[in-house]
Amino acid sequence: MQIPLLDLKSQYQPLKDKMISEISEVLDSQICIGGPKLATLEEQVAALSDCQFGVGVSSGTDALLNSMMSLGIGQGDEVITTPFTFFGTVGCIVRLGAIPVFADIDPKTYNIDPTKIEAVITDKTKAIVPVHLFGQLADMDAIMAIAKKHQLFVIEDAAQAIGSSYKGKKAGSFGDTGCFSFYPTKNLGAVGDAGLIVTNDEALHYRLTIMRGHGMDPRYYHKFVGANFRLDAIQAAALLVKLPHLESWSKQRQENAAFYDQAFDPELVVTPYISDDCVSTYHQYCIRVSRRDELVAYLKEKQIGCDIYYPMPLHLQECFGDYGWKKGDYPESEKASEDILAIPIYPELTTDMQQVVVDTIHSFYK
Numbered sequence: 138m139q140i141p142l143l144d145l146k147s148q149y150q151p152l153k154d155k156m157i158s159e160i161s162e163v164l165d166s167q168i169c170i171g172g173p174k175l176a177t178l179e180e181q182v183a184a185l186s187d188c189q190f191g192v193g194v195s196s197g198t199d200a201l202l203n204s205m206m207s208l209g210i211g212q213g214d215e216v217i218t219t220p221f222t223f224f225g226t227v228g229c230i231v232r233l234g235a236i237p238v239f240a241d242i243d244p245k246t247y248n249i250d251p252t253k254i255e256a257v258i259t260d261k262t263k264a265i266v267p268v269h270l271f272g273q274l275a276d277m278d279a280i281m282a283i284a285k286k287h288q289l290f291v292i293e294d295a296a297q298a299i300g301s302s303y304k305g306k307k308a309g310s311f312g313d314t315g316c317f318s319f320y321p322t323k324n325l326g327a328v329g330d331a332g333l334i335v336t337n338d339e340a341l342h343y344r345l346t347i348m349r350g351h352g353m354d355p356r357y358y359h360k361f362v363g364a365n366f367r368l369d370a371i372q373a374a375a376l377l378v379k380l381p382h383l384e385s386w387s388k389q390r391q392e393n394a395a396f397y398d399q400a401f402d403p404e405l406v407v408t409p410y411i412s413d414d415c416v417s418t419y420h421q422y423c424i425r426v427s428r429r430d431e432l433v434a435y436l437k438e439k440q441i442g443c444d445i446y447y448p449m450p451l452h453l454q455e456c457f458g459d460y461g462w463k464k465g466d467y468p469e470s471e472k473a474s475e476d477i478l479a480i481p482i483y484p485e486l487t488t489d490m491q492q493v494v495v496d497t498i499h500s501f502y503k
């Protein structure tokens with residue numbers, strides 16, 4: 138049986154007619170940027186994230202970049218984040234002339250370890266960017282307490298955690314801003330690039346909104362040097378078709394996770410640890426295994442999809458060679474990159490398919 142890591146076609150099929158008619162409506166209107174669908178999307182994503190305001194942007198990366206620009210982060214400022222994340226988190230910091238400062242991860246959750254944050258705070262530190270990796274929120278009480286004590290901004294990289302919660306409060310609602318990505322493979326995926334920022338701060342909402350359009354207000358009068366971070370109306374229309382299904386898709390991911398949790402032999406496979414404080418929406422289901430790379434080759438041969446998030450932590454990336462980071466600096470991130478493996482968890486996955494995944498992985502070790 139061929140089992141892909143993700144099957145977007147099976148998600149699209151039942152939505153196809155609605156998707157085509159909604160996109161066709163945008164095309165007929167020829168309001169291709171902004172418009173009423175964008176406003177509705179912003180309201181609905183803000184509401185599901187326990188936030189007052191939403192600002193649609195061109196991608197998850199631009200959600201982070203706009204957040205940092207709108208908070209005034211720039212040249213020489215230090216921003217604390219995790220080395221075990223997607224490149225975009227750190228790329229934005231560097232693009233603004235700011236300096237990424239890493240704190241290693243908690244090896245159980247893969248999220249930034251709050252006990253390692255205070256040691257790297259200096260008088261140049263401006264912000265903390267926790268990443269809610271694989272759908273589980275970072276330890277937000279501890280992070281918010283540190284941020285408050287040292288007067289730091291918090292920008293949540295919630296690209297993988299839409300709808301997830303920590304102590305009953307939604308991803309994106311803790312920090313100054315929460316940043317979502319609607320990259321097609323995310324839990325809520327557009328039909329191209331898209332992202333959205335949520336906030337509860339009205340003044341910041343204004344800055345985020347005008348920063349998205351070259352800092353312009355009113356037309357052709359520029360308050361800040363912003364950029365073009367706009368979200369197009371076709372993406373907003375596609376996302377509004379999918380949004381009503383997000384909760385049930387998340388439930389299906391959670392049910393799939395529960396199946397794996399009980400089906401895997403704990404002697405062979407370390408299943409994800411989810412803190413009692415958290416409800417994960419399982420953007421990925423990542424196991425830890427020995428002989429990981431051999432297992433990857435075996436699964437490939439058996440036509441079972443899997444992937445490594447992430448094979449190289451960011452402090453060891455070639456493009457950051459000038460920073461002087463070296464192997465051994467963030468050992469938990471390095472260890473995770475060596476034995477972690479994402480297996481299929483998407484909502485349409487059947488129990489039979491999951492059993493094949495489990496049996497195949499067990500058979501590799503036996």
Ligand SMILES: *Cc1c(COP(=O)(O)O)cnc(C)c1O
Binds near residue numbers: 319
């Ligand atoms: C996907 C992702 C991003 C970037 O989102 P894009 O929409 O691809 O720009 C940022 N951070 C994390 C953790 C992500 O998973």
